[in-house]
Amino acid sequence: MQPLEKINSKKNKARYEIVLHTLLNKFEIINTELSMEENRIFIHNTSGRIKNMDSIQTKLVKKGCEPGYEMAMERINDIVGVRAVCYYMDDLYRVADTLSRHTDMEILRIKNYMEHPKKSGYRSLHMIVKVMITFSGKQEWVKAEIQLRTFAMDYWAVLDHQLRYKKGSLDINAKDGMEIEKELLDYAGALETIDKKMMKIRDKIEKI
Amino acid sequence: MQPLEKINSKKNKARYEIVLHTLLNKFEIINTELSMEENRIFIHNTSGRIKNMDSIQTKLVKKGCEPGYEMAMERINDIVGVRAVCYYMDDLYRVADTLSRHTDMEILRIKNYMEHPKKSGYRSLHMIVKVMITFSGKQEWVKAEIQLRTFAMDYWAVLDHQLRYKKGSLDINAKDGMEIEKELLDYAGALETIDKKMMKIRDKIEKI
Amino acid sequence: MQPLEKINSKKNKARYEIVLHTLLNKFEIINTELSMEENRIFIHNTSGRIKNMDSIQTKLVKKGCEPGYEMAMERINDIVGVRAVCYYMDDLYRVADTLSRHTDMEILRIKNYMEHPKKSGYRSLHMIVKVMITFSGKQEWVKAEIQLRTFAMDYWAVLDHQLRYKKGSLDINAKDGMEIEKELLDYAGALETIDKKMMKIRDKIEKI
Amino acid sequence: MQPLEKINSKKNKARYEIVLHTLLNKFEIINTELSMEENRIFIHNTSGRIKNMDSIQTKLVKKGCEPGYEMAMERINDIVGVRAVCYYMDDLYRVADTLSRHTDMEILRIKNYMEHPKKSGYRSLHMIVKVMITFSGKQEWVKAEIQLRTFAMDYWAVLDHQLRYKKGSLDINAKDGMEIEKELLDYAGALETIDKKMMKIRDKIEKI
Numbered sequence: 001m002q003p004l005e006k007i008n009s010k011k012n013k014a015r016y017e018i019v020l021h022t023l024l025n026k027f028e029i030i031n032t033e034l035s036m037e038e039n040r041i042f043i044h045n046t047s048g049r050i051k052n053m054d055s056i057q058t059k060l061v062k063k064g065c066e067p068g069y070e071m072a073m074e075r076i077n078d079i080v081g082v083r084a085v086c087y088y089m090d091d092l093y094r095v096a097d098t099l100s101r102h103t104d105m106e107i108l109r110i111k112n113y114m115e116h117p118k119k120s121g122y123r124s125l126h127m128i129v130k131v132m133i134t135f136s137g138k139q140e141w142v143k144a145e146i147q148l149r150t151f152a153m154d155y156w157a158v159l160d161h162q163l164r165y166k167k168g169s170l171d172i173n174a175k176d177g178m179e180i181e182k183e184l185l186d187y188a189g190a191l192e193t194i195d196k197k198m199m200k201i202r203d204k205i206e207k208i
Numbered sequence: 209m210q211p212l213e214k215i216n217s218k219k220n221k222a223r224y225e226i227v228l229h230t231l232l233n234k235f236e237i238i239n240t241e242l243s244m245e246e247n248r249i250f251i252h253n254t255s256g257r258i259k260n261m262d263s264i265q266t267k268l269v270k271k272g273c274e275p276g277y278e279m280a281m282e283r284i285n286d287i288v289g290v291r292a293v294c295y296y297m298d299d300l301y302r303v304a305d306t307l308s309r310h311t312d313m314e315i316l317r318i319k320n321y322m323e324h325p326k327k328s329g330y331r332s333l334h335m336i337v338k339v340m341i342t343f344s345g346k347q348e349w350v351k352a353e354i355q356l357r358t359f360a361m362d363y364w365a366v367l368d369h370q371l372r373y374k375k376g377s378l379d380i381n382a383k384d385g386m387e388i389e390k391e392l393l394d395y396a397g398a399l400e401t402i403d404k405k406m407m408k409i410r411d412k413i414e415k416i
Numbered sequence: 417m418q419p420l421e422k423i424n425s426k427k428n429k430a431r432y433e434i435v436l437h438t439l440l441n442k443f444e445i446i447n448t449e450l451s452m453e454e455n456r457i458f459i460h461n462t463s464g465r466i467k468n469m470d471s472i473q474t475k476l477v478k479k480g481c482e483p484g485y486e487m488a489m490e491r492i493n494d495i496v497g498v499r500a501v502c503y504y505m506d507d508l509y510r511v512a513d514t515l516s517r518h519t520d521m522e523i524l525r526i527k528n529y530m531e532h533p534k535k536s537g538y539r540s541l542h543m544i545v546k547v548m549i550t551f552s553g554k555q556e557w558v559k560a561e562i563q564l565r566t567f568a569m570d571y572w573a574v575l576d577h578q579l580r581y582k583k584g585s586l587d588i589n590a591k592d593g594m595e596i597e598k599e600l601l602d603y604a605g606a607l608e609t610i611d612k613k614m615m616k617i618r619d620k621i622e623k624i
Numbered sequence: 625m626q627p628l629e630k631i632n633s634k635k636n637k638a639r640y641e642i643v644l645h646t647l648l649n650k651f652e653i654i655n656t657e658l659s660m661e662e663n664r665i666f667i668h669n670t671s672g673r674i675k676n677m678d679s680i681q682t683k684l685v686k687k688g689c690e691p692g693y694e695m696a697m698e699r700i701n702d703i704v705g706v707r708a709v710c711y712y713m714d715d716l717y718r719v720a721d722t723l724s725r726h727t728d729m730e731i732l733r734i735k736n737y738m739e740h741p742k743k744s745g746y747r748s749l750h751m752i753v754k755v756m757i758t759f760s761g762k763q764e765w766v767k768a769e770i771q772l773r774t775f776a777m778d779y780w781a782v783l784d785h786q787l788r789y790k791k792g793s794l795d796i797n798a799k800d801g802m803e804i805e806k807e808l809l810d811y812a813g814a815l816e817t818i819d820k821k822m823m824k825i826r827d828k829i830e831k832i
Binding site for chain 1: 248252253295359360363366367370371384387388391392395398399401402405406409410412413
């Protein structure tokens with residue numbers, strides 16, 4: 001078993017940076033294509049990150065795995081993660097569909113937290129993909145995670161993140177914590193309603 | 209009377225670009241200062257633009273003024289406009305207050321569309337300011353407009369803008385248009401409710 | 417024969433923007449890979465542009481072609497052009513070689529203005545390539561030009577450009593113009609000498 | 625005596641970042657102003673950095689000072705350092721002169737390494753300045769260093785830096801090292817000659 005530290009080798013760092021750039025470039029390209037087709041901007045903003053070793057270790061332990069390099073390669077799909085924020089809910093499917101036509105990418109799995117939100121209220125469209133890069137003169141496929149959100153989903157998630165993690169000490173099993181969780185869940189619902197109505201208004205306008 | 213075209217002189221273009229940079233830099237600085245004090249990011253994103261001559265002309269005509277250069281200088285306050293998007297409603301007052309301490313800036317007027325939303329539902333904190341720049345070796349004061357919004361206000365405004373202007377032909381006096389306007393107004397209210405509850409949750413967490 | 421204006425169709429604009437992003441992303445990726453291998457930065461800066469219709473027309477006329485759309489497609493290779501600036505002369509070959517391993521790109525032709533400088537003194541490594549993009553759900557290959565330069569070549573070219581085009585009126589057939597051309601040619605030689613010695617010093621240091 | 629670590633306090637970090645932004649913004653502004661006046665770009669690129677504590681400590685020890693916080697405040701002028709690269713030698717004086725008109729900045733000292741190059745061949749125009757910032761609601765003046773270079777000076781300096789520091793082990797007192805130093809010094813001279821001739825060509829063209 002190789003130690004988890006291998007994740008931080010010069011070669012792996014370069015590899016993951018290349019995957020990150022490649023995926024962010026795909027968002028750029030898809031935005032250009034879809035914005036041209038629909039006469040409006042599709043992707044509001046994008047971001048990406050490479051998971052650090054500590055987070056990988058924590059995640060492996062949580063999954064009940066031995067925290068070694070091979071396990072990380074096998075079980076952690078989001079060492080590279082990118083995110084795009086769109087305007088309307090159906091835009092997310094459109095972006096996902098456009099991505100699926102790229103021959104240097106393969107969608108391995110879709111986690112549809114729009115149709116099936118997480119218990120917390122979290123909504124988003126996640127995809128585990130593998131993407132082909134040319135590295136050290138050879139082609140290779142690397143796994144990554146793509147998250148697609150609407151403006152409203154991102155709004156909720158950013159605040160949820162800020163609120164939950166602001167005080168690392170926040171014990172969300174305690175009574176107060178549960179109350180806050182409950183409130184956030186309610187807002188997630190309110191924002192979903194807004195997301196849906198926005199699509200309806202858009203459709204109405206297009207029909208006038 | 210000098211012609212409105214003077215707005216586009218090489219010198220004016222440079223002047224307004226300098227004002228734009230100066231104000232965006234102030235957002236950057238204030239974000240650094242307040243993020244340090246509060247241990248969280250204050251300003252999510254910023255943007256800015258210089259109003260083009262056609263828009264200035266249209267605005268002058270709408271105000272019932274002669275569309276000449278002097279009138280533009282006197283009556284149009286937002287030739288340079290910048291915007292910052294924050295997380296919480298009270299952040300906007302904090303940013304405004306921090307700006308007011310800058311000796312190279314003076315706040316001329318505050319339009320508080322948070323307390324008094326526009327008829328459409330539009331909420332925001334607008335400030336007409338004058339800012340000092342060093343240009344061609346001399347100090348001069350130039351007017352500009354600063355808009356401060358929360359994430360939720362911006363969400364609404366972006367969609368409102370997309371929806372209203374998507375079809376320039378949209379006749380908002382027509383029955384369909386009015387219906388849509390009504391819906392947007394309702395959502396503005398819904399988002400304001402969310403804005404207020406978010407502050408409450410934040411305060412609760414900080415007290416735990 | 418289709419009119420040249422077709423170059424500016426919404427679809428072509430999006431297509432060329434996608435090619436531009438794709439090539440700039442390749443520079444980013446290659447820089448990551450080679451910087452990792454050599455423990456120093458490889459690419460100092462990059463830039464790119466889409467040729468406007470007027471320049472395409474001028475170029476077609478200069479080549480003695482009818483200025484229509486099909487001719488532009490056939491004869492103009494640099495509608496999309498990208499440039500990377502490296503530190504050492506042999507870096508250019510290294511970048512070119514790394515690019516040649518990418519399966520979504522094919523190098524059609526190399527114009528080696530390092531070994532065979534232009535009459536003006538211009539040195540650079542140009543490549544005409546075709547690059548594969550996924551556009552409107554299909555794969556297609558689009559031609560583009562890649563220019564690789566050292567810092568010193570870029571220094572010369574930037575000044576050459578500034579000097580030659582500063583006054584569009586500059587008649588370089590006139591006696592004064594020829595004198596200036598002659599001087600620039602001499603400096604090109606001086607900078608080539610510096611480029612070569614820099615590589616020698618680098619090699620010396622690596623051997624100490 | 626306060627410990628040097630105080631340099632890294634949250635407050636100092638924010639303060640130095642604000643100074644950095646403020647100075648980079650000045651370059652942006654000055655570039656806009658001078659480019660407008662001369663119809664050509666003045667500043668090719670800019671960069672900046674905040675000196676880390678280790679480098680400050682090393683510098684204090686080298687100066688024979690006790691490595692404490694007060695000494696750093698008194699003796700280290702370049703905790704914040706910014707750099708701008710211009711095209712022509714006389715541009716540097718023009719940028720310096722324009723900066724000197726800014727009322728929120730004061731030039732404390734000029735080190736003219738153009739007229740008096742360092743022993744190594746290094747040429748540049750350095751200025752120790754103090755700049756006024758609004759921080760925590762109050763005005764304060766902070767010291768910083770501004771470096772102005774031509775393209776050619778930067779070319780030399782970048783390669784000099786790469787070559788000298790590539791191998792930290794390079795013993796420049798050794799025979800090989802001295803030889804390399806000598807070569808770099810010669811190239812500095814060659815590049816200075818080119819810098820001067822470039823200005824002459826520019827002047828010739830402007831007179832045609």
